[in-house]
Amino acid sequence: MTTVALLGFGRFGAAIASLLRDADIDVRAFDFRSPVPDEMRADSLPDLVRGRDVVVVAVPVTAMRGAFESMRPLLSPSQIVVDVGSVKLGPSAAMAQVFGAEIPWVATHPMFGPISLSRGERPLVAVVCPSEAHPRAVERVVRLYERIGCTVVLEDEATHDRGMAWTHALAFFVAKGMLDAGAPLDIPYAPPSFQALARTVEAARSDAGHLYAALHRENPYAAEARRKLLEALLAADHNLSGTDGPPPPSSSLILLPSKGGPEALRETRELIDELDRELVDLLGRRAQLARRAAREKARLGRPVRDPEREAELFAARMRWAAELGLDPASVHDIxxxxxxxxxxxxxESPAGEAG
Ligand SMILES: O=C(O)C(=O)C[C@]1(C(=O)O)C=C[C@@H](O)C=C1
Structure with a gap:
């Protein structure tokens, strides 16, 4: 019979404790701040982990490494540490470092929370990351999840985090945007198309901020997902706002706050490469048009160079540059x-050549 120690009795810790208890699993819990019901309360961290088969760590992702380090001297190789954080690369790396090959550890992410549990949503799914260092612990944890009614998906940490960046993290991002923008979310006749979004908004509203911060700050793929979403939204907004007036700034110029450091420089250079690629494509398309103009002029018996057209052309480009806050003389040179x-x-191009 598996016995569980649960570190962290916040909203998620309490929810998973009741699932475990519903499956007749003996649970003891400890939290430095949140109250734990008497029947399961441990008095201290040593009291919590003593003699337990599985230690479930349900603290905010940012507090996990500290929790692992505090419990490390209290654990033996017969126990298994399981984290339940919403991102997996970070906690997995921390467990590999703190517990290594000595104390079995398994990174997991239950894809449900207190709200979905209280609504009785099914199926319950849990992602378990297969760890090469502790395959038997992985098997035992899979069985534990199955026992509390979960369907288990085995997935490596990077695939999990990438998937979460595009789903969980972006869903919360959009929901938070709607909340912060002051969208009236309690309209009683809101259409059914809004209901799914309303549930995400409700989850975002009830989060104390830990989940939102972890989903974005601790997931290495979240920033890119946000950037691409914002670019797509700005492009969609531009399309809906009509096509009058100067073009919007290129989507590649939407620079999200950079974290700084070599990673930011690498990312910036990738954006510059992307943009230059577009510039070269545009030069190619312009060259085709110039050849066509040359053919038309040859038919009309006009010379290649047209100083009047060139003067107009320079004037217009310098005006556009000024509108965008760019130096007109530099744009003239280009x-x-x-x-x-x-x-x-x-x-070079013979008058009749297609192109
Ligand atoms: O508009 C034309 O007549 C062109 O041939 C094209 C073009 C250009 O590349 O924009 C090239 C040469 C002319 O002097 C003016 C403009």
Whole structure:
């Protein structure tokens, strides 16, 4: 018969404790702040983990490493430590470092919370990360989850975190955006299409901030998912706002706050590469048009160079530059080079050549 020690009796800890107890599993719990019902309360961390088969760590992700370090001297190799955090790469790395090969540990993420449990939502799914160092512990933890009614999905940490960045983290991000923007969410006749979103908003509203912070700050894929979502939303907004006026800033110029350091430089260079690729594509398309203009002018018996058109062209580009806060003289120089390129192509391309 498996016995469980539960460190952390916040809303999620309390919810998982009742699932375990419903399955007749002996649970003892401890929390430095939240009250624990007498029948399961341990008095201290040593009292909590003593003699327990499985130690479930249900503290905020940012507090996990500290919790692992505090319990490390109290544990023996016959026990298993299981974390239930919403991200997996960080806690897994911390457990590998603190417990290593000596104390079996397993990284998991139950895909349900207090709200979905109170609504009786089923099926319950738990992601378990298969750890090469402790395969037998993984098997035992899978059985424990199955015993409390979960369907278990085995998935490595990076795949899990990537998936969560695009689902869990973005769903909360959108919900928080709606809350912060002051969307009236309690309209009694809100359409059914809003109900699913309303549930996410409710979850975001009831979170003290730990979950939201962990989903975004502790997931290495979340920033990129947010950036891509924001780019897509701005592009969608532009399309809906009509096409009058100057074009919106290129989506690649939407710079989200950078964390700094070599990682930020690498990411910035990737964005520059992406943008330059678009610039070269545009130059290719412009070259095709220049060749076409050359063919039309040849038919009309006009010379390649048209100083009047060039003057208008420079004036318009310098005006656009000024509108965007760019230096008009620098933009003039760039178009000077583009026109040299264009005229060279026009002289090279035989008048009848397609392109
Ligand atoms: O508009 C034309 O007549 C072109 O041939 C194209 C183009 C250009 O590349 O924009 C090239 C040469 C001319 O002097 C003016 C403009």
């Amino acid at each position: 178009f000077d080079a583009i026109l040299q390129f264009s005229r060279r192509l026009q002289h």
